[in-house]
Each structure stands twice: as C-alpha cells, then as structure tokens.
Amino acid sequence: MKQNLSLLGATGSIGLQTLDVARRLDLKVCALAANRNVSLLENQIREFKPQLVAVFDLDAAKKLRLAVADTPVRVVQGMEGLCEAASFAPADVVCNAVVGMVGLLPTLAAVRAGKDVALANKETLVAGGALVMAEAKARGVKILPVDSEHSAVFQCLQGCPEKKAVKRIILTASGGPCFGMTKEELAQVTPEQALKHPNWNMGSKVTIDSATLMNKGLEVMEACWLFGLPGEQVDVVVHRESIVHSMVEYQDHSVIAQLGVPDMRIPIQYALTWPQRMASSVEQLDLIKCGTLTFREPDMETFTCLRACRRALERGGLAPAAANGANEEAVRLFLEHRISLPRLGELVTQAMEHQPDVKQIASVDDILNADAAAREFVLRAAN
Incomplete structure (x- = not known):
C-alpha cells in the first residue's frame, strides 16, 4: 500500500472522496493541488498538514498564502505549481483527479519523476496516451486506473x-x-436537468x-x-x-x-x-x-458524442485531442445556456473532423496546439 500521497484536484468530487479514503487508511498527504477553492483548501491544509500546496488560480494562491501564513506549508501556483506537486519528492503515488486537459502536463511530470499515478483524469490518456504510456514504460511507472x-x-x-x-x-x-430521449427531447434539456445524475455524485463537467x-x-x-x-x-x-x-x-x-x-x-x-x-x-x-x-x-444516433469518439479513435493522431478539447469548450457553452445538448455533439464531431491527419505525435506541444485549435473552432462555430 502506498504511504505518501500527492493529490491533484483536492477540492473536487474525486478529490474529496480520495481524502476520505486517505483519512480512513491513515495515509500521509504530503501535497495537495486545486484550482481556486481557498476556504476548502485551508481546511484541508489544517487537517492533513501537507508540506506543499499548489493553487492553479494566481489570485486564489495569494489569498491562500495569507490564510495559512501561520502554518509551515509552502504554497505554489499555476501550471508550474501543479507540476511541482505532481513530482514532489516525498510522494510515492500521485492521484490526478483534476478535470480536463489541465491534467496532462502534471501527469507527465509525475511519470518523469518516477511516481506511480492513480489516474482519474481521463483526458491525460485520451489526448496524450502515446506519450504518457511510452514515458511510463520507459521509467517502470504504474498507471493505476481510478475511473x-x-x-x-x-x-x-x-x-x-x-x-x-x-x-x-x-x-x-x-x-x-x-437516457431514452429522442433528439427533439434532448434539445429541450436544460443544464440543471442534465446535472441530475441518477446514480453517481460527480462534478458538473463529468455529469454533462x-x-x-x-x-x-x-x-x-x-x-x-x-x-x-x-x-x-x-x-x-x-x-x-x-x-x-x-x-x-x-x-x-x-x-x-x-x-x-x-x-x-x-x-x-x-x-x-x-x-x-x-x-x-x-x-x-x-x-x-x-x-x-x-x-x-x-x-x-441520438447521442453523437460517443460516435464522434469512435471516429476519433479510428483516425488516431491528434483527432482524440481535438474531440476532447472541443467537448470541454462545448460543455462550458452548454452550462452557460448558449447551446443545446444536440448542438454540443455536433460541435465535437465537426471540430474533430476539422483536425488534420497526423501520423505521429512529436511532442506535447502538438497535443496542446490541437486542443487549442479545437476550442477555437467551437467558439467560432457556436456564434
């Protein structure tokens, strides 16, 4: 059993449940990372006493430093901070529970530091599977699924x-x-209705x-x-x-x-x-x-996102990264009441097909560029 845990996405649904598990197993939490929930992070710092905390949002990082100035914890920020938490020397396992493409670089940082990764961030492998699995194999690192x-x-x-x-x-x-809706019925679904999952307690993006x-x-x-x-x-x-x-x-x-x-x-x-x-x-x-x-x-036929992902998998290269990036942007637009659920699927499909064929991914920059291009496509097409 792992003893020292670095947890990325500590204030989200999976993060909170991971801390519940750590609490019951009496695991040492040596590092935490989150986006911007300062009050919850402060409570977690005072309970688990990590050595390092990364806050992605820069303003939130400043607020947290002031809030925990009476503790010895070191607060870092931005993507650089996330990657530092992911590669933190005392950790022998990194749980990546952040949502979206933001999880890719921290996963690579953990793997390159020789850390086993308990992976709840599916976008890491969807967009960067070839790079991540090659790095993990080269370093003898285990990728343990959390989904x-x-x-x-x-x-x-x-x-x-x-x-x-x-x-x-x-x-x-x-x-x-x-489940069971027609395209016409799906078009009438509001974000509030779509967020009511019948079985699972998940964050908003995963629920959509x-x-x-x-x-x-x-x-x-x-x-x-x-x-x-x-x-x-x-x-x-x-x-x-x-x-x-x-x-x-x-x-x-x-x-x-x-x-x-x-x-x-x-x-x-x-x-x-x-x-x-x-x-x-x-x-x-x-x-x-x-x-x-x-x-x-x-x-x-009704839920076209699954079909789009199948098509992206067939195409390979950067098509999966494009499908994922387009979806993240389209989900945001849906939650803002700017597009319907059927339109979300259409945008994912179109952005994925718009991505040029690439035989081999040369670097992580290729993935990030495809992700950015897909997001831009969605924004243009949705307006």
Missing part, C-alpha cells in the same frame, strides 16, 4: 494468464440523466459528459491505452443500475465482471492499496435488493 469502469477492467484482468486470452472489454454506461455519452467515448479511448487493445475490442453497454462496473470477455467466452455499489471510494481505494485489498466503509452490495440488472445497446 470505476477502468478499475473494474483492471480487477477483472488480475487473473488473466496472458494478453491474448482477452477477447474484448465491455464498459458499462449508466446512460445518464437523458455522462448526459451526452461523451464520458463513455473518452473512456473507450482511455481503455485502449490502459490495456493495450484496439478500439474494436472495447464495447459499450448501457447498464442503468450502475452495479456492474465493467466486464472482460475471454477467448473461451467466459465473462468476468466486477460489481459493487456506485461509490467512487471503491476504485479510489483499490488504486491506492493495490495489490492489497483493505476493509472499506462503503456500503455492502445486496444483490437481493438490487433485483434485476439490465443491459442495452447505446443510442449513438
């Missing part, structure tokens, strides 16, 4: 004798708050991604990098109950699944304690109370 679906696959693969024994991965999707099935498209691309499989060996099924978190089918057609209540503390804890399993405060699964478990095919 419930990828953690489930990781757990189902523990007894796998060899890679060729795997026939396919089956990722489950809750379907989100808009669940409503559009973009989240599942990103997870398909992430799974390909994590488990070294082509896209045609990663399937998606809608499972409304969110009890089966994902499955692995083997060549003999045996299917192994990981089940549990929908609580992110289960995959978070497993990433931090692997290969051990520890007692948990999470509610025990009662299959009798669950009753029926259902599985359905996703509607990619």
Whole structure:
C-alpha cells in the first residue's frame, strides 16, 4: 500500500472522496493541488498538514498564502505549481483527479519523476496516451486506473494468464440523466436537468459528459491505452443500475465482471492499496435488493458524442485531442445556456473532423496546439 500521497484536484468530487479514503487508511498527504477553492483548501491544509500546496488560480494562491501564513506549508501556483506537486519528492503515488486537459502536463511530470499515478483524469490518456504510456514504460511507472469502469477492467484482468486470452472489454454506461430521449427531447434539456445524475455524485463537467455519452467515448479511448487493445475490442453497454462496473470477455467466452455499489471510494481505494485489498466503509452490495440488472445497446444516433469518439479513435493522431478539447469548450457553452445538448455533439464531431491527419505525435506541444485549435473552432462555430 502506498504511504505518501500527492493529490491533484483536492477540492473536487474525486478529490474529496480520495481524502476520505486517505483519512480512513491513515495515509500521509504530503501535497495537495486545486484550482481556486481557498476556504476548502485551508481546511484541508489544517487537517492533513501537507508540506506543499499548489493553487492553479494566481489570485486564489495569494489569498491562500495569507490564510495559512501561520502554518509551515509552502504554497505554489499555476501550471508550474501543479507540476511541482505532481513530482514532489516525498510522494510515492500521485492521484490526478483534476478535470480536463489541465491534467496532462502534471501527469507527465509525475511519470518523469518516477511516481506511480492513480489516474482519474481521463483526458491525460485520451489526448496524450502515446506519450504518457511510452514515458511510463520507459521509467517502470504504474498507471493505476481510478475511473470505476477502468478499475473494474483492471480487477477483472488480475487473473488473466496472458494478453491474448482477452477477447474484448465491455464498459458499462449508466446512460445518464437523458437516457431514452429522442433528439427533439434532448434539445429541450436544460443544464440543471442534465446535472441530475441518477446514480453517481460527480462534478458538473463529468455529469454533462455522462448526459451526452461523451464520458463513455473518452473512456473507450482511455481503455485502449490502459490495456493495450484496439478500439474494436472495447464495447459499450448501457447498464442503468450502475452495479456492474465493467466486464472482460475471454477467448473461451467466459465473462468476468466486477460489481459493487456506485461509490467512487471503491476504485479510489483499490488504486491506492493495490495489490492489497483493505476493509472499506462503503456500503455492502445486496444483490437481493438490487433485483434485476439490465443491459442495452447505446443510442449513438441520438447521442453523437460517443460516435464522434469512435471516429476519433479510428483516425488516431491528434483527432482524440481535438474531440476532447472541443467537448470541454462545448460543455462550458452548454452550462452557460448558449447551446443545446444536440448542438454540443455536433460541435465535437465537426471540430474533430476539422483536425488534420497526423501520423505521429512529436511532442506535447502538438497535443496542446490541437486542443487549442479545437476550442477555437467551437467558439467560432457556436456564434
């Protein structure tokens, strides 16, 4: 089990649940990082007593320095600060729970510093999988999945004798708050309605991604990098109950699944304690109370983000980075009531197709430039 934790995204949904796990496992939190929530960060500093805290927002960093001036903590700022927290020498594991492309550079910083990474930031591998996994392999660093679906696959693969024994991965999707809607109905959905997820407690961006099935498209691309499989060996099924978190089918057609209540503390804890399993405060699964478990095919004609991600995966190169960047910008516009959910999917598709073909990604700058170009495309097309 890891003993010294650096947590990026400490004030978000995954960050708060990670600290709950750390509290119960009595882990040392040596570094924290967040965007701008000064009051919550101050409380976390006083409880966990980290040596280093990174604040992305510069004004918030100044306020935090004043608020914790009576403590020995060192406060750093901006992207440079995030990367310092990610590569902080005392840490033996970095949990990256920030949301969006902002997580890419800190992940690379952690890997290059030889830190194992408990990864909840899917954009890291969607946009920069080739670079991140190559760096991790070269340095012998473990990338441990925190997403419930990828953690489930990781757990189902523990007894796998060899890679060729795997026939396919089956990722489950809750379907989100808009499941079963037509395009016409989807066009009437407000941000407030889309943020009401039936099963999971997540941040706003991830919840909107669940409503559009973009989240599942990103997870398909992430799974390909994590488990070294082509896209045609990663399937998606809608499972409304969110009890089966994902499955692995083997060549003999045996299917192994990981089940549990929908609580992110289960995959978070497993990433931090692997290969051990520890007692948990999470509610025990009662299959009798669950009753029926259902599985359905996703509607990619209505929820076009999943189809766009499949297409980006086929194209490869910088197309996944473009799809991800376009989505981040389009989600912001939707939350500001400036576009509809169907328009969000259209913009992601158009920005991804607008990205020129690239055979090989030369550097992280290529990824960041594709991301920026996709965001600019969305802003122009949405006006």
